[in-house]
Amino acid sequence: MPNKLLLRALAGETLPTPPIWLMRQAGRYLPEYRATRAQAGDFLSLCYNPELAAEVTLQPIRRFGFDAAILFADILLVPQALGLDLWFVTGEGPRLSTVTGPDDLARLRGPDDIHDRLAPVYETVRRLTESLPREVALIGFAGAPWTVATYMIAGRGTPDQGPAHALKSTDRATFDALMERITLATIEYLSAQVEAGAECVKLFDSWAGSLEGDDFETYAVAPAARIVAALKARHPGLPVIAFPRGADSRYVGLHERIGAECMAIDNGVSARWAAEHVQPGGCVQGNLAPTHMVTGGAALVEETRAIVEAFSRGPHVFNLGHGITPDADPDNVHRLIEAVRG
Ligand SMILES: Cc1c2[nH]c(c1CCC(=O)O)Cc1[nH]c(c(CCC(=O)O)c1C)Cc1[nH]c(c(CCC(=O)O)c1C)Cc1[nH]c(c(C)c1CCC(=O)O)C2
Numbered sequence: 149m150p151n152k153l154l155l156r157a158l159a160g161e162t163l164p165t166p167p168i169w170l171m172r173q174a175g176r177y178l179p180e181y182r183a184t185r186a187q188a189g190d191f192l193s194l195c196y197n198p199e200l201a202a203e204v205t206l207q208p209i210r211r212f213g214f215d216a217a218i219l220f221a222d223i224l225l226v227p228q229a230l231g232l233d234l235w236f237v238t239g240e241g242p243r244l245s246t247v248t249g250p251d252d253l254a255r256l257r258g259p260d261d262i263h264d265r266l267a268p269v270y271e272t273v274r275r276l277t278e279s280l281p282r283e284v285a286l287i288g289f290a291g292a293p294w295t296v297a298t299y300m301i302a303g304r305g306t307p308d309q310g311p312a313h314a315l316k317s318t319d320r321a322t323f324d325a326l327m328e329r330i331t332l333a334t335i336e337y338l339s340a341q342v343e344a345g346a347e348c349v350k351l352f353d354s355w356a357g358s359l360e361g362d363d364f365e366t367y368a369v370a371p372a373a374r375i376v377a378a379l380k381a382r383h384p385g386l387p388v389i390a391f392p393r394g395a396d397s398r399y400v401g402l403h404e405r406i407g408a409e410c411m412a413i414d415n416g417v418s419a420r421w422a423a424e425h426v427q428p429g430g431c432v433q434g435n436l437a438p439t440h441m442v443t444g445g446a447a448l449v450e451e452t453r454a455i456v457e458a459f460s461r462g463p464h465v466f467n468l469g470h471g472i473t474p475d476a477d478p479d480n481v482h483r484l485i486e487a488v489r490g
Pocket residue numbers: 170171172173174175176185191218219220221222223224240241242289305352354471
């Protein structure tokens with residue numbers, strides 16, 4: 149049995165107190181993050197600077213004593229490694245050159261040709277294995293193919309993933325080939341993170357919820373299952389967290405269909421419902437609404453205790469239902485941890 153709390157929960161153990169970490173725990177709500185990002189110059193320079201990326205990964209561990217650290221990087225580094233241009237517009241978000249037809253696809257690099265550009269990320273992981281406290285687990289991550297494809301097709305974030313849905317229906321061959329390329333690159337990328345020292349990996353499918361009918365199975369479940377199977381073949385026993393955000397009632401049975409030890413639950417479903425219908429399949433992670441980190445107060449404590457109680461009869465990792473936002477108050481994170489650990 150592993151002795152780090154996060155790995156024990158992922159292995160299926162019901163613990164008296166759930167391990168806790170937060171999505172986007174390294175980020176703009178922390179003054180020390182803003183200072184290090186300024187030192188790096190910009191967000192992408194920070195992602196590709198192993199010394200500073202390791203530093204911002206460690207900042208929330210030092211400040212809050214979380215049970216897990218998540219590698220500081222971004223899901224959009226994979227499209228960039230595949231050959232797309234990537235930049236961030238302050239206050240707006242990511243911009244990428246796009247893939248909208250066979251010619252764009254032909255210009256992309258192969259899944260094995262990503263490592264030279266991503267080498268600094270692997271170096272960040274190696275540094276973290278040396279500098280993290282013994283009891284803190286290190287999580288590697290990547291975007292799931294559908295979510296990454298939505299950014300590669302639209303060239304930016306979109307409210308309804310319209311451009312990706314459009315390509316899927318007008319040029320299925322290009323869409324499927326793009327999904328295949330991302331899937332294979334993601335296997336290589338995550339595998340390299342594990343070789344560098346990541347102890348578990350998380351797949352972020354932030355836009356899975358917009359896949360309807362059979363598309364959910366074809367473009368969210370099947371690619372995730374393929375990535376998980378390939379990783380486990382190479383790294384037996386590797387624990388995986390899947391985050392098909394917005395899956396709603398389709399969370400039921402997903403542990404088994406994806407082959408993941410843990411389902412990250414967003415706050416679109418209640419903890420009570422997820423405890424009854426999803427937790428029987430394995431560990432669950434979640435699912436406090438991120439707004440509580442802004443508003444705090446008694447509601448934060450009550451809701452946190454209710455979630456801990458709802459999930460207390462099975463394996464649980466405490467987290468938010470989505471990333472902590474830049475306007476969050478770090479003091480509320482202290483209150484949250486106190487409410488979880490009692
Ligand atoms: C969709 C997505 C992205 N990136 C990610 C997702 C999936 C999870 C989700 O749904 O939130 C995942 C991600 N992004 C980042 C991490 C690092 C680890 C962590 O602390 O969780 C992780 C796991 C750093 C980041 N990635 C980004 C920041 C903010 C950049 C800054 O410092 O200005 C951070 C800390 C930028 C980013 N990166 C992305 C967007 C849309 C944006 C802009 C929006 C925003 O600014 O919050 C793409």
